[in-house]
Amino acid sequence: MSGHDHDGDGVSRRKVLECMTWAGTGVLWTVTGGVPRSLGIIDSAQAATAAAPGMSFLQISDSHVGFDKPANPNALGTLEEAVGKINAMPAKPSFMIHTGDITHLSKAAEFDNAERIISQSKLDVHYVPGEHDFLDEEVKFYRERYGRGTKGQGWYSFDAGGVHFIGLVNVVDLKAGGLGNLGAEQLAWLQDDLRGKSKSTPIVLFAHIPLWTVYPEWGWGTEDGGRALEQVKGFGSVTVLNGHIHQVMQKVEGNVTFHTARSTAFPQPAPGAAPSPGPMKVEDAKLRGMLGVASINFKQNEQRLAIIDTPLQG
Amino acid sequence: MKPLNRRDFGVDLGLALATAILLPATSARADDMEIHIDNFVFQPAELKIKAGTTVTWTNRDDIPHTVVSAGKFRSKTLDTDDKFSFTFTNAGDYKYFCSLHPHMTGMIKVE
Numbered sequence: 001m002s003g004h005d006h007d008g009d010g011v012s013r014r015k016v017l018e019c020m021t022w023a024g025t026g027v028l029w030t031v032t033g034g035v036p037r038s039l040g041i042i043d044s045a046q047a048a049t050a051a052a053p054g055m056s057f058l059q060i061s062d063s064h065v066g067f068d069k070p071a072n073p074n075a076l077g078t079l080e081e082a083v084g085k086i087n088a089m090p091a092k093p094s095f096m097i098h099t100g101d102i103t104h105l106s107k108a109a110e111f112d113n114a115e116r117i118i119s120q121s122k123l124d125v126h127y128v129p130g131e132h133d134f135l136d137e138e139v140k141f142y143r144e145r146y147g148r149g150t151k152g153q154g155w156y157s158f159d160a161g162g163v164h165f166i167g168l169v170n171v172v173d174l175k176a177g178g179l180g181n182l183g184a185e186q187l188a189w190l191q192d193d194l195r196g197k198s199k200s201t202p203i204v205l206f207a208h209i210p211l212w213t214v215y216p217e218w219g220w221g222t223e224d225g226g227r228a229l230e231q232v233k234g235f236g237s238v239t240v241l242n243g244h245i246h247q248v249m250q251k252v253e254g255n256v257t258f259h260t261a262r263s264t265a266f267p268q269p270a271p272g273a274a275p276s277p278g279p280m281k282v283e284d285a286k287l288r289g290m291l292g293v294a295s296i297n298f299k300q301n302e303q304r305l306a307i308i309d310t311p312l313q314g
Numbered sequence: 315m316k317p318l319n320r321r322d323f324g325v326d327l328g329l330a331l332a333t334a335i336l337l338p339a340t341s342a343r344a345d346d347m348e349i350h351i352d353n354f355v356f357q358p359a360e361l362k363i364k365a366g367t368t369v370t371w372t373n374r375d376d377i378p379h380t381v382v383s384a385g386k387f388r389s390k391t392l393d394t395d396d397k398f399s400f401t402f403t404n405a406g407d408y409k410y411f412c413s414l415h416p417h418m419t420g421m422i423k424v425e
Contacts, residue, residue, distance in 0.1 A: 069376040069394070105378060105393060131414045135378065135391040176384070176411035177419050218354070219417040276353035279376050 054299040055161025058086060058096040058123070059206070061243030062263030064132065065114040066104035071279035072287060075104070075265035079117050081312050082264040082293050086121050093295065094160060096123045099243035099261060100130025100171070100208030102142075111141050129154055130208040130244065131171040155186050157193050163298055164197060166190065168207040170222045180209030180222035187227050194231055202237040202298055202305075210242040212251065212258045215271035220245050229256065239296065239305055245277070247290075248309045259307050262292040288313035346370065349420070351379050351392075351412075356420035365424055368401040379418065383410035 060082060067075040086096070098118070103110035118125060127146040134142060143154065150156040150167075157166045168190070170180035182190075194203075205211060211228060213221035222228075232238045238256040246268035251258045266279040267290035274280065282290060292311035345367045350357050352374050363369065371381045373392040381389040381398050386408055389398035402408065402424045412418040 071376065105391065132378070135414075137390070174413055174416040176382075176409060176416055178416045217417070219415050276355070276375070278354065 054297055055163065056091070056093045056295060056297040057160070058093045059099060059241050059243075059261045059294040059296060060086075060096055060118070060264060061099040061208075061261040062101040062130065062246055062265055063098070063114055063118075064101055064104040064263065064265035065117075066107060066110040067265050067279075069266075069279060071266035071281045072291075076113055076117065078288070078291055078312060079114070079264045080120075081288070082291070083117055083121050085310065085312060086123070086293060089295075093123060096121060096125045097165070097167070097206050097241065098125055098127045099206055099241060100128050101132040101243065101263075102127065102130070104132055104265075106133055106135035106139075106141055108136075108141055111145055115145070126158065126165065126167060128167040128207055129169055129171055131174075134171060151189055152185055155189065161298060163202045163204055165204045165206070166193065168205060168211070168228065170207045170209045170211070170225070175223070178223050179213075179216060179219055180207075180211075180225065182207075182222060182224050182228055187224065187231075190228055190231055197235075199234050200236050202239070203232050203235045204239045204241060204296075205232065206241040208242065209244045210249075210258070210260055211240050214245060214249060214260070218271065218277040220271065220277070232256070237305070239307075241294075241296070246280075248294075250307070257305065257307075259294070261294040262290065262309060262311065264291050264293070264312075267291065348372065350374055351418075354379075354412075354415055354418055356410075356418060359419070360421045360423065362423045362425065363402060365403060365405055366401065367424070368399050369422060370397050370399040372397050378414065379412045380414055381410055382413045383408050383422075386410075388413075 063079045064075045065079060072078060102114045129142050147154050153169045153172045155167060155169050157164060159165070168182060168186065170182050172181065173183060174181050205228065207222070209222055210220055211222045211225035213225070215221070236255055240256060240258045242260045243263070245260050246263035246266065247260065247270065248262055249260045267282060267287070268277050269280045289311045292309060295308045295310065297306045345364060347361060347363055347367055347369045349361065349369060349371045351371060354375065356371070361369065371389065371392070373379050373394060373396050376394055378391045378393050380391055381387070387400045392398055402422060405424045408422040408424065410420050410422070
């Protein structure tokens with residue numbers, strides 16, 4: 001480790017690698033002085049030797065189990081590949097979050113299949129719902145499986161590795177012409193949840209639809225997301241993890257890092273790059289390069305974080 | 315945890331749906347109208363019809379959609395090629411949207 005403290009571009013390579021407890025071949029993002037930098041493709045062997053104490057967790061999103069259209073006729077199969085990728089990681093992550101759209105149509109069999117595959121990771125999974133998970137007539141399948149111990153429509157918080165995690169629901173009670181929605185009840189709960197927390201506590205907010213405005217023309221944003229972000233503004237390290245848009249997107253504003261994960265089911269076009277945000281059909285050979293999972297690592301006493309997006313292939 | 319049901323989506327099924335079911339199937343067949351959902355857009359986005367007309371929406375996207383007019387009508391989730399019909403008996407402007415993708419909006423003007 002001591003042999004490569006610096007790589008000549010002003011970023012300590014050793015420090016960066018310490019931020020990771022596992023890595024496949026992926027693009028490593030690190031935040032230094034508030035500026036995100038892509039350090040390019042990293043080699044998995046090199047990364048594996050860099051395991052350092054800290055807490056790492058995974059984000060998986062938009063598995064759309066049940067989807068069988070041309071953009072990916074076997075969404076369950078690619079979910080299984082993603083779980084295989086997770087199981088092959090050199091260091092076991094502490095747990096996993098799933099940022100919604102577990103299923104495509106909220107059918108009981110879809111939830112069952114998703115559970116059967118995801119449980120093969122043998123990790124605790126913390127879910128938040130996507131709009132595709134609330135489609136059954138009585139809106140009960142998601143709640144029965146994942147709603148235990150949650151508030152309101154399914155929001156909750158927990159602590160792990162010194163980090164405070166907050167799972168939010170922004171797919172309910174959407175208004176005509178509007179975007180994702182948190183609602184007054186959830187915002188009041190959030191305020192209460194954060195009360196008394198030390199400002200040095202790293203905060204991770206996760207929800208299905210981006211809490212920041214990515215592209216309102218396609219509904220990619222949350223109407224009252226700004227009101228949630230106001231409440232965490234004073235904290236030294238805030239990470240906002242979302243799904244919904246089926247592609248990696250990252251933005252840093254002050255102490256807040258926003259990041260969206262790939263889907264394990266099908267890609268969607270870049271904002272405005274197609275007539276609609278619907279599933280994007282790509283060549284078969286390219287599909288697995290556009291699906292994947294994300295790994296996030298925190299080190300104690302270090303406010304910077306590393307987010308590694310790993311495609312299923314490439 | 316507060317029970318989550320369809321009403322939480324801001325829509326009151328109310329009497330309108332019951333009216334739709336009880337309507338005689340004979341009224342104004344010739345005037346029936348079609349709306350397609352393509353690329354997350356209701357086409358046509360605005361439709362002018364006479365009272366008694368039945369409008370049928372067809373989802374032609376690879377993603378499910380809904381057709382919802384608050385307090386007036388609500389479709390089930392429409393998967394690819396699924397249809398939803400509603401017969402408009404009363405004059406008025408009926409704004410509607412997709413409750414999953416609320417940026418999708420449409421309007422039926424009934425004379």
